[in-house]
Amino acid sequence: xxxxxxxxxxxxxxxxxxxxxxxxxxxxARLVIVPVxxxxxxxxxxxxxxxxxxxxxxxxxxxxxDAEMHNAWREGYYMFPLDKKILxxxxxxxxxxxxxxxxxxxxxxxxxxxxxxxSMKEIxxxxxxxxxxxxxxxKALLDKGKLVCLLGGDHSTALGFFKAIGETHGDFGILxxxxxxxxxxxxxxxxxxxxxxxxxALNEIPTLTKLVQIGIRDMADEEAExxxxxxxxxxxxxxxxxxxRMYEGENWxxxxxxxxxxxxxxxxxxxxxxxxxxxxCPNTGTPVQGGFEVEQIFYLIKCIVKSxxxxxxxxxxxxxxxxxxxxxxxxxxxxxxxCNFLTVSNRQ
Numbered sequence: 488x489x490x491x492x493x494x495x496x497x498x499x500x501x502x503x504x505x506x507x508x509x510x511x512x513x514x515x516a517r518l519v520i521v522p523v524x525x526x527x528x529x530x531x532x533x534x535x536x537x538x539x540x541x542x543x544x545x546x547x548x549x550x551x552x553d554a555e556m557h558n559a560w561r562e563g564y565y566m567f568p569l570d571k572k573i574l575x576x577x578x579x580x581x582x583x584x585x586x587x588x589x590x591x592x593x594x595x596x597x598x599x600x601x602x603x604x605x606s607m608k609e610i611x612x613x614x615x616x617x618x619x620x621x622x623x624x625x626k627a628l629l630d631k632g633k634l635v636c637l638l639g640g641d642h643s644t645a646l647g648f649f650k651a652i653g654e655t656h657g658d659f660g661i662l663x664x665x666x667x668x669x670x671x672x673x674x675x676x677x678x679x680x681x682x683x684x685x686x687x688a689l690n691e692i693p694t695l696t697k698l699v700q701i702g703i704r705d706m707a708d709e710e711a712e713x714x715x716x717x718x719x720x721x722x723x724x725x726x727x728x729x730x731x732r733m734y735e736g737e738n739w740x741x742x743x744x745x746x747x748x749x750x751x752x753x754x755x756x757x758x759x760x761x762x763x764x765x766x767x768c769p770n771t772g773t774p775v776q777g778g779f780e781v782e783q784i785f786y787l788i789k790c791i792v793k794s795x796x797x798x799x800x801x802x803x804x805x806x807x808x809x810x811x812x813x814x815x816x817x818x819x820x821x822x823x824x825x826c827n828f829l830t831v832s833n834r835q
Contacts, residue, residue, distance in 0.1 A: 500547030516565035541815035614679025621647030639804030660697035664762035770807025
């Protein structure tokens with residue numbers, strides 16, 4: 488176990504230690520963070536594959552005192568080193584995807600271009616590889632009894648973790664905080680696109696009994712049709728509806744109670760940072776006006792924990808990389824709070 492008697496939580500984070508400057512190793516940490524540097528299918532701004540490195544640096548400036556969940560960190564948080572092979576594979580396939588997306592955006596037919604056919608095949612195979620890698624990494628940690636969270640990368644990185652969570656915990660629900668539904672099918676011919684992650688989860692994970700989406704404000708016709716035929720398995724709280732309810736007199740507490748009531752006993756949080764107001768994440772892949780303040784989301788999660796529901800994992804994705812490190816600073820503080828919530832929710 489880490490010797491906390493010689494650790495001073497009041498000083499600036501030591502870069503020779505781990506995430507948040509904490510002195511834990513994988514073996515003595517209660518919670519393990521898996522960074523996934525992957526952004527092959529992003530359809531707008533890139534950069535999120537390198538966000539975990541920037542978040543790590545920003546985390547050294549996060550003060551460790553949490554008035555609501557004091558000393559949760561003492562149970563141990565640890566982040567794996569970045570896997571450079573995954574990053575290199577992402578960079579290579581990202582270049583292929585950029586050429587492919589540019590090609591099809593001009594109305595060209597893929598089947599008439601041998602290079603583009605090869606690129607599409609390689610990118611889809613890359614998605615399968617990544618899903619398997621994430622599944623094996625996270626499942627091994629869950630089997631050891633660790634609390635696990637994933638740090639993207641784009642939102643597609645979470646699918647393998649969803650599968651590991653489903654196998655470990657049985658029936659569960661996902662609370663998706665996002666500007667987008669991510670319910671497209673084979674978006675841009677990429678089966679495991681960031682824009683299709685929830686479609687793939689619903690199709691491939693039978694123990695995922697409920698998907699609750701909140702903050703959605705950008706969607707396609709096919710996603711609207713998907714929601715119309717999803718019966719009760721998917722519940723979507725659109726950003727416009729939330730705001731109209733508040734304009735007409737409801738408060739955030741009442742809306743949170745509504746959201747919590749739609750969740751099952753075991754809850755996984757999938758946090759795409761573009762669910763927030765873009766002033767907080769200006770360099771995310773696809774920013775959309777509207778969205779939440781960070782404190783609103785923290786209050787919602789607090790309501791989930793207070794309800795007696797159990798948090799079983801989370802991912803934080805789509806954190807951009809900007810010149811002034813603002814996105815990374817916001818991302819680091821969100822990661823800190825999510826780690827605390829997950830730890831407290833799993834105390835006996």
